Amino acid sequence: MTDSLTLPPPALAPRVPGPAGLPRLLPATGTVPVDLRAHLARHGSLRYAGAPGRLAAEAAAAGLTGRGGAAFPVARKLAAAAEARPAPLVAGNGAEGEPASSKDRSLLWISPHLVLDGLQLAAEAAGSGTAVLYVQRNQRLNSQLAQAIAERAAAGIDAVRVDLVPAPDRFLAGEESALVSRLTGKPARPAYRPVRGLPRLAPGQAALVQNVETLAHLALIARYGAAWFRLAGTQAEPGSMLVTLHLADGRTSVTEVPLGIGLADLLGLDTVATGPGGDIVPSAGGPVRAVLVGGYHGAWLPAAEAARLPLANAALRPLGAAVGAGVVAALPADRCGLAETARVARYLALESAGQCGPCFNGLPRIAAALDHLAGPRPDQRARADLERWAGLVTGRGACHHPDGSVRFIRSALRVFAVEAGLHERGRCTGTDPRPFLPLPAGRPASDADWS
Amino acid sequence: MTGITHTTALWYASRATGVVTMLLLTAVLLLGILVNRQGRLPGLPAFAVTGLHRNVSLLAVAFLAIHVITAIVDPYVTIGLAAAVLPFISGYKPFWLGLGAISLDLIAALIVTSLARARMSRRAWRGIHWLAYAAWPLAVVHSIGSSSDGRGGLVLGVLVGCVLAVAAALAWRLSRAAREIPRAGRAAAALSHMSARKADLS
Amino acid sequence: MEKRLRVNPVACAGHGACAELLPELISLDEWGYPIVADQPVPHGLRREARRAVGNCPALALSLARVA
Numbered sequence: 001m002t003d004s005l006t007l008p009p010p011a012l013a014p015r016v017p018g019p020a021g022l023p024r025l026l027p028a029t030g031t032v033p034v035d036l037r038a039h040l041a042r043h044g045s046l047r048y049a050g051a052p053g054r055l056a057a058e059a060a061a062a063g064l065t066g067r068g069g070a071a072f073p074v075a076r077k078l079a080a081a082a083e084a085r086p087a088p089l090v091a092g093n094g095a096e097g098e099p100a101s102s103k104d105r106s107l108l109w110i111s112p113h114l115v116l117d118g119l120q121l122a123a124e125a126a127g128s129g130t131a132v133l134y135v136q137r138n139q140r141l142n143s144q145l146a147q148a149i150a151e152r153a154a155a156g157i158d159a160v161r162v163d164l165v166p167a168p169d170r171f172l173a174g175e176e177s178a179l180v181s182r183l184t185g186k187p188a189r190p191a192y193r194p195v196r197g198l199p200r201l202a203p204g205q206a207a208l209v210q211n212v213e214t215l216a217h218l219a220l221i222a223r224y225g226a227a228w229f230r231l232a233g234t235q236a237e238p239g240s241m242l243v244t245l246h247l248a249d250g251r252t253s254v255t256e257v258p259l260g261i262g263l264a265d266l267l268g269l270d271t272v273a274t275g276p277g278g279d280i281v282p283s284a285g286g287p288v289r290a291v292l293v294g295g296y297h298g299a300w301l302p303a304a305e306a307a308r309l310p311l312a313n314a315a316l317r318p319l320g321a322a323v324g325a326g327v328v329a330a331l332p333a334d335r336c337g338l339a340e341t342a343r344v345a346r347y348l349a350l351e352s353a354g355q356c357g358p359c360f361n362g363l364p365r366i367a368a369a370l371d372h373l374a375g376p377r378p379d380q381r382a383r384a385d386l387e388r389w390a391g392l393v394t395g396r397g398a399c400h401h402p403d404g405s406v407r408f409i410r411s412a413l414r415v416f417a418v419e420a421g422l423h424e425r426g427r428c429t430g431t432d433p434r435p436f437l438p439l440p441a442g443r444p445a446s447d448a449d450w451s
Numbered sequence: 452m453t454g455i456t457h458t459t460a461l462w463y464a465s466r467a468t469g470v471v472t473m474l475l476l477t478a479v480l481l482l483g484i485l486v487n488r489q490g491r492l493p494g495l496p497a498f499a500v501t502g503l504h505r506n507v508s509l510l511a512v513a514f515l516a517i518h519v520i521t522a523i524v525d526p527y528v529t530i531g532l533a534a535a536v537l538p539f540i541s542g543y544k545p546f547w548l549g550l551g552a553i554s555l556d557l558i559a560a561l562i563v564t565s566l567a568r569a570r571m572s573r574r575a576w577r578g579i580h581w582l583a584y585a586a587w588p589l590a591v592v593h594s595i596g597s598s599s600d601g602r603g604g605l606v607l608g609v610l611v612g613c614v615l616a617v618a619a620a621l622a623w624r625l626s627r628a629a630r631e632i633p634r635a636g637r638a639a640a641a642l643s644h645m646s647a648r649k650a651d652l653s
Numbered sequence: 654m655e656k657r658l659r660v661n662p663v664a665c666a667g668h669g670a671c672a673e674l675l676p677e678l679i680s681l682d683e684w685g686y687p688i689v690a691d692q693p694v695p696h697g698l699r700r701e702a703r704r705a706v707g708n709c710p711a712l713a714l715s716l717a718r719v720a
Contacts, residue, residue, distance in 0.1 A: 354634030356662035357686035361555035498670035
């Protein structure tokens with residue numbers, strides 16, 4: 001595990017009209033952690049809800065949805081947690097297994113007290129006596145968080161004890177049932193969950209799991225109210241969100257934006273300069289061929305199309321994409337989209353938990369076929385095989401890893417269809433062989449890598 | 452006791468059904484090992500292995516019941532009904548019979564939990580099923596100690612055969628398990644298998 | 654009351670006994686794992702379905718009541 005904590009610098013919020021009050025979760029600039037004193041000076045003391053159901057009602061009025069990728073309505077989870085007997089364990093999910101996302105660890109490093117406030121509020125709403133913060137094994141981040149927790153305990157702010165639980169550095173470590181598995185002392189592998197509802201820690205013991213960014217928003221909603229929260233974002237998708245941007249020149253940043261902001265604004269895409277029918281869009285970081293929205297379980301969009309779209313599920317879902325955990329990456333025009341996707345597909349295959357036959361058999365084969373298609377003069381049987389395998393893995397795993405991976409790969413085959421045609425004739429538009437999308441080194445080898 | 456000649460039909464019936472039960476229990480254990488490692492019986496479908504394992508176990512229980520009842524009813528030896536399930540309280544060879552009683556208790560647990568499989572957690576059912584590896588050796592030792600001619604002859608021959616068969620099956624099971632790819636490596640194994648195939652094709 | 658077959662994909666080890674006992678509703682993919690038809694179990698096949706469930710060595714197959 002790496003000890004260094006490289007955080008992309010938070011960018012100034014892009015041009016946002018009106019008094020939306022951004023940034024909310026992060027300070028205006030910089031990566032310097034906000035200590036307890038500064039936190040209390042800016043936001044005032046933690047405002048507990050005071051009565052069961054109040055926080056859920058406020059979250060419902062605010063329309064807050066989960067910021068971990070699934071966008072599940074927070075009020076429903078809180079209500080279910082309040083009804084569960086005995087009181088569920090509350091867990092803040094900061095695992096952030098998605099390699100292209102840095103927003104959660106940035107938030108935990110810079111504004112831990114917002115997350116910890118939210119954790120206390122969730123615990124109050126659920127009626128639980130303990131809370132857990134699930135974070136990757138980064139020494140600096142963990143000692144920072146431990147210090148923040150101790151500071152609050154000394155100041156008597158927290159009603160409920162908070163334990164830090166280490167998350168393995170796996171793509172699936174943040175999956176809800178994998179987190180719950182890890183909390184029971186087993187490796188962080190997803191579990192089969194035939195019944196929807198709060199995940200079970202043990203027979204009769206449920207868990208309330210929320211992404212750390214979601215908790216931070218809760219902490220602010222409790223102070224400033226639902227109407228304030230709705231000042232940013234759209235009617236259907238209110239509020240702000242942290243996004244991890246990957247610009248075409250390789251710069252990465254974490255920034256807080258209102259939902260519904262144009263992808264063109266996010267990436268600095270110059271739609272005016274794009275010729276009619278052109279597929280390369282110039283941007284602040286260089287010419288862009290395609291945009292990846294939603295991370296490695298998200299989808300590719302052609303740059304020209306992406307430039308006309310907002311960061312909102314209402315517009316993205318019909319196109320097979322989603323906001324997800326807020327990863328937006330611009331693929332430079334000099335990179336081959338198929339090769340990049342093949343690299344990621346291989347990573348996704350190796351990150352299979354190895355539990356479900358269709359997944360650990362199908363994803364590696366799909367990755368190998370895509371690798372073949374990303375090379376020169378591929379055999380077209382690879383394409384047919386890939387489609388067959390994609391159909392075989394969808395919906396047949398315990399979790400959504402096969403489904404999300406197939407969505408990502410299918411979007412690449414759609415968006416880079418022209419590229420695929422060129423490869424058949426032995427050509428490729430990619431002139432820069434350097435990898436672009438971030439992937440961790442090393443691969444899991446034993447159970448210890450999942451613990 | 453060894454000086455007395457037991458000529459009752461009940462006594463012979465108990466001994467004979469005891470030997471048959473031992474053979475059937477051995478078959479059940481071998482079939483169970485086969486099921487676990489997804490082994491196949493030549494010419495038979497997969498469900499035949501699981502089906503035989505269950506049906507032979509029920510047959511074994513039937514013979515076990517006759518073995519126990521004939522022993523209890525036999526007037527020449529003092530074995531009460533309670534001694535069949537509570538160890539070490541029989542009048543006749545309490546220690547060796549007691550081991551049989553323990554084995555019977557474990558077998559009862561295996562049968563009952565297997566009939567009620569759908570109603571219990573997988574983990575609990577598997578945990579109890581492991582007791583088979585305690586029930587079978589107890590039955591073997593019970594057989595050796597209880598039979599008056601167990602130190603020689605046909606019965607001993609049968610028991611030795613059973614032990615050898617189970618030892619061989621266990622060795623096979625352990626070697627298969629050792630070669631099984633752990634979960635963390637399964638996707639990687641499939642990936643390198645694909646690369647190897649690609650290398651062959653190109 | 655509808656009943657549907659469900660496979661626990663984590664428990665399933667690809668024994669394949671289920672597909673042999675209920676080929677009308679269960680087939681095996683190219684790796685030996687069950688593909689269950691997305692339809693309720695017809696009454697005429699209920700007995701075979703229960704047999705398939707009972708024969709699964711991994712306890713991976715179940716019959717679920719669906720509203």
